[in-house]
Amino acid sequence: MAWMAWTLPTAIFFTVIALLLITFTVLAIRFPETPRVGILRIETTRGDRLFITLLGSAFINLAWLGTMSAPQWGALIVCLIYATAVFRWV
Known part of the structure; x- marks a missing residue:
């Protein structure tokens, strides 16, 4: 390896x-946990929201790398805010 x-x-x-x-x-x-319906209007569980968070965070990091010259720590902060929003409202 x-x-x-x-x-x-x-x-x-x-x-x-x-x-x-x-x-x-x-x-x-x-x-x-019983599934709940959030702003996406689909039933999601904790695992679903984790998957949505990880997938969205990957795209946030890729967009950050492609468009910003700032350090990657900024993308981490954006991802944490995104994760909080997903677990709260999705």
Whole structure:
């Protein structure tokens, strides 16, 4: 696997994703949730909202890289605001 850039940020990224999946699995087992309808007018659960958040965050980061010359930390802040909105209203 020498062809991959296993840097500290890469390791942190995959660790955070793994911890999110474990956390949401434990939450689903301990606190079952009924789907709710938000502003998208579709039924979503915690896992659905996590998927929407991760997908949207990927697009936010790609757009940030393509259009901004500012550090990537700014995209992280935008992604956190986006995640808060998704879990609150979707």
